[in-house]
Amino acid sequence: MNDIATSHRGTVSDDVLISVDGLKMHFPVTEGVVLRRVVAHVKAVDGINFEIRRGETLGLVGESGCGKTTTGRCILQLERPTAGSILFEGRELSGLKGDELRAIRRRIQVIFQDPYSSLNPRLKIGEIIGEPIRVHGLIPDKAKRDQRVRELLAVCGLNPAFADRYPHEMSGGQRQRVGIARALGLEPDFIVCDEAVSALDVSIQAQVINLLEDLRDEFDLTYLFISHDLSVVRHICHRVAVMYLGKMVELAETDELFDNPKHPYTRALLEAVPIPDPVIEQARAHQIIKGEIPSPINPPSGCVFHPRCDIVVEGCPKAVPAFREVKPGHWVACTEV
Amino acid sequence: MALLEIDELKTQFFTSAGTVLAVDGISYTVEEGETVAVVGESGCGKSVSALSILRLVADPPGRIVGGRIGFMGRNLLELSDREIREVRGRHIGIIFQEPMTSLNPVLSIGTQLTETVVHHLGYSEQKAASRALELMEMVGISDPPRRLEQYPHHLSGGMRQRVMIAMALACEPKLIIADEPTTALDVTIQAQILELMKNLTRELGVAMIIITHNLGVVARYADRVNVMYAGKIIETGTAEDVYHRPRHPYTLALLNSVPRVDQQRSAKLDPVEGQPPDLTRLDGSCSFRPRCRFAQEECAQAFPELAYVGDGHRAACFRSQEIAAGLEQVA
Numbered sequence: 001m002n003d004i005a006t007s008h009r010g011t012v013s014d015d016v017l018i019s020v021d022g023l024k025m026h027f028p029v030t031e032g033v034v035l036r037r038v039v040a041h042v043k044a045v046d047g048i049n050f051e052i053r054r055g056e057t058l059g060l061v062g063e064s065g066c067g068k069t070t071t072g073r074c075i076l077q078l079e080r081p082t083a084g085s086i087l088f089e090g091r092e093l094s095g096l097k098g099d100e101l102r103a104i105r106r107r108i109q110v111i112f113q114d115p116y117s118s119l120n121p122r123l124k125i126g127e128i129i130g131e132p133i134r135v136h137g138l139i140p141d142k143a144k145r146d147q148r149v150r151e152l153l154a155v156c157g158l159n160p161a162f163a164d165r166y167p168h169e170m171s172g173g174q175r176q177r178v179g180i181a182r183a184l185g186l187e188p189d190f191i192v193c194d195e196a197v198s199a200l201d202v203s204i205q206a207q208v209i210n211l212l213e214d215l216r217d218e219f220d221l222t223y224l225f226i227s228h229d230l231s232v233v234r235h236i237c238h239r240v241a242v243m244y245l246g247k248m249v250e251l252a253e254t255d256e257l258f259d260n261p262k263h264p265y266t267r268a269l270l271e272a273v274p275i276p277d278p279v280i281e282q283a284r285a286h287q288i289i290k291g292e293i294p295s296p297i298n299p300p301s302g303c304v305f306h307p308r309c310d311i312v313v314e315g316c317p318k319a320v321p322a323f324r325e326v327k328p329g330h331w332v333a334c335t336e337v
Numbered sequence: 338m339a340l341l342e343i344d345e346l347k348t349q350f351f352t353s354a355g356t357v358l359a360v361d362g363i364s365y366t367v368e369e370g371e372t373v374a375v376v377g378e379s380g381c382g383k384s385v386s387a388l389s390i391l392r393l394v395a396d397p398p399g400r401i402v403g404g405r406i407g408f409m410g411r412n413l414l415e416l417s418d419r420e421i422r423e424v425r426g427r428h429i430g431i432i433f434q435e436p437m438t439s440l441n442p443v444l445s446i447g448t449q450l451t452e453t454v455v456h457h458l459g460y461s462e463q464k465a466a467s468r469a470l471e472l473m474e475m476v477g478i479s480d481p482p483r484r485l486e487q488y489p490h491h492l493s494g495g496m497r498q499r500v501m502i503a504m505a506l507a508c509e510p511k512l513i514i515a516d517e518p519t520t521a522l523d524v525t526i527q528a529q530i531l532e533l534m535k536n537l538t539r540e541l542g543v544a545m546i547i548i549t550h551n552l553g554v555v556a557r558y559a560d561r562v563n564v565m566y567a568g569k570i571i572e573t574g575t576a577e578d579v580y581h582r583p584r585h586p587y588t589l590a591l592l593n594s595v596p597r598v599d600q601q602r603s604a605k606l607d608p609v610e611g612q613p614p615d616l617t618r619l620d621g622s623c624s625f626r627p628r629c630r631f632a633q634e635e636c637a638q639a640f641p642e643l644a645y646v647g648d649g650h651r652a653a654c655f656r657s658q659e660i661a662a663g664l665e666q667v668a
Contacts, residue, residue: 204608234597254602276595
């Protein structure tokens with residue numbers, strides 16, 4: 001065990017739970033109504049590798065369109081990847097069908113960003129949480145299932161009487177707790193948290209972050225924490241991966257990544273995050289990254305970041321930089337660091 | 338005299354669930370060239386208070402029921418509809434949160450940019466077109482002649498927000514109201530837009546009211562910060578006062594509940610427990626009392642006045658002196 005165990009983020013084992021290798025997800029772009037033909041591909045995820053250890057929270061950060069959500073959807077088997085493998089406890093997920101797929105799906109759950117659109121407005125909270133438990137046949141008996149729903153609500157900090165309410169009667173923070181209770185009901189090993197706290201106000205966000213941490217410790221959960229909010233990621237994650245235009249540009253332990261960022265994109269991203277302290281903010285250099293994110297349909301050649309990079313050299317547009325380990329556990333895709 | 342003087346502004350919404358006291362008697366001033374931030378969480382009334390300045394609150398269900406908004410020697414609340422239209426866009430520009438929905442999708446960028454100067458300043462089409470080019474360059478959009486021909490859907494979110502800024506600046510207003518101008522943008526684009534807004538407002542001497550829920554966004558740019566909770570301003574001061582010497586328990590709690598990107602994690606977050614109050618059921622006591630760890634009996638009797646706790650720094654809490662003393666002990 002390394003120093004992670006002492007960093008107030010709970011304990012992590014060396015046991016690999018999820019292993020992603022060469023993952024690619026290209027969406028076709030079509031033209032024409034009758035004679036549909038594929039004219040291009042959106043390279044949402046374009047060849048990424050990473051592992052998630054049991055008990056770990058891996059942060060996946062990046063800006064809109066970098067492929068972080070698509071990566072999560074591939075692991076959830078909500079997309080069929082174009083290439084690459086995703087192993088869960090050493091078993092390949094992409095070929096699974098029917099009962100086998102259903103059995104794995106119970107163990108891999110998701111919490112979505114928007115607590116307004118991810119709960120069925122016509123179902124009561126109790127039905128929303130109870131339905132997956134029934135579908136997976138965990139608790140066939142209705143009375144016992146209702147009891148379990150009330151327990152789950154209590155675990156997530158909600159009044160068990162909320163089981164009889166509808167989503168519109170609840171606030172955003174409460175709905176997000178319902179989404180968490182629904183995921184927990186299936187006793188998963190792994191949860192993809194896709195911007196799970198991004199839509200919440202800061203005072204409510206802190207409550208939900210604490211809940212996610214408590215549940216992780218209590219139920220030995222492993223999270224893939226997808227977020228654009230670097231401050232939250234620094235707080236909750238053990239390791240962090242940074243994505244840009246479908247590629248992974250940097251991966252390291254949390255404090256290493258934030259204190260010693262290597263990739264020029266990671267550095268630009270950290271520089272852009274505003275800090276709630278006027279004295280520090282006035283003193284910061286504020287090197288603002290130029291340009292906008294290019295289209296993933298036709299990404300730049302070589303290193304995808306080179307048009308915006310401040311340390312670009314001649315070779316950058318020519319060859320895709322290898323994702324290499326520059327220090328134990330610290331991976332960077334840049335030739336100049 | 339200040340450029341803008343808001344005095345005891347009250348805006349209410351009359352709904353089937355009751356009267357929502359969205360803005361419940363707020364007062365503040367904006368000096369020429371000053372940047373004032375209004376921060377708070379969803380539903381605290383920060384956007385409604387800003388929309389009320391330009392009388393853009395939909396009626397029904399909303400209505401400005403009291404107060405005064407002094408601007409250039411006039412009370413904006415007493416102007417006729419025609420007169421307030423002459424203020425909007427001409428003397429007070431506005432930048433909305435959603436650059437996707439606040440531009441007209443069926444008009445070209447050029448048409449939308451020239452419309453205001455033709456209407457308000459009586460420019461000829463030719464003069465307006467050259468003004469539009471000038472504005473596009475000012476906000477850092479490359480290849481302006483081509484962009485002016487394009488439609489909003491051709492532009493990225495960051496570029497649309499640059500167009501919004503250009504529109505707001507078109508008639509050289511005295512004041513710009515920016516309602517969550519960067520919330521929908523990615524963080525690197527947010528940094529670009531904030532820097533652009535700061536540079537332009539300083540260069541042109543335009544005052545700005547910036548509405549945001551993000552405490553980080555305003556730390557660098559605001560001269561003064563107003564913190565709102567449940568329709569009231571509960572603390573006001575310079576950015577340094579509010580961030581370094583908070584005197585209201587809510588401000589203190591807000592600052593403690595956000596993780597920071599520049600600091601190693603030291604412990605669990607310390608959130609504000611509970612939910613904000615229902616704005617149809619305020620009872621005249623301190624609205625933060627149910628969530629406040631400093632609450633005492635007095636807090637249930639009356640809403641504390643926004644009282645001076647330092648030079649230009651005010652807080653609406655009976656125990657702000659003790660909070661000050663307590664913080665010094667900790668420090």
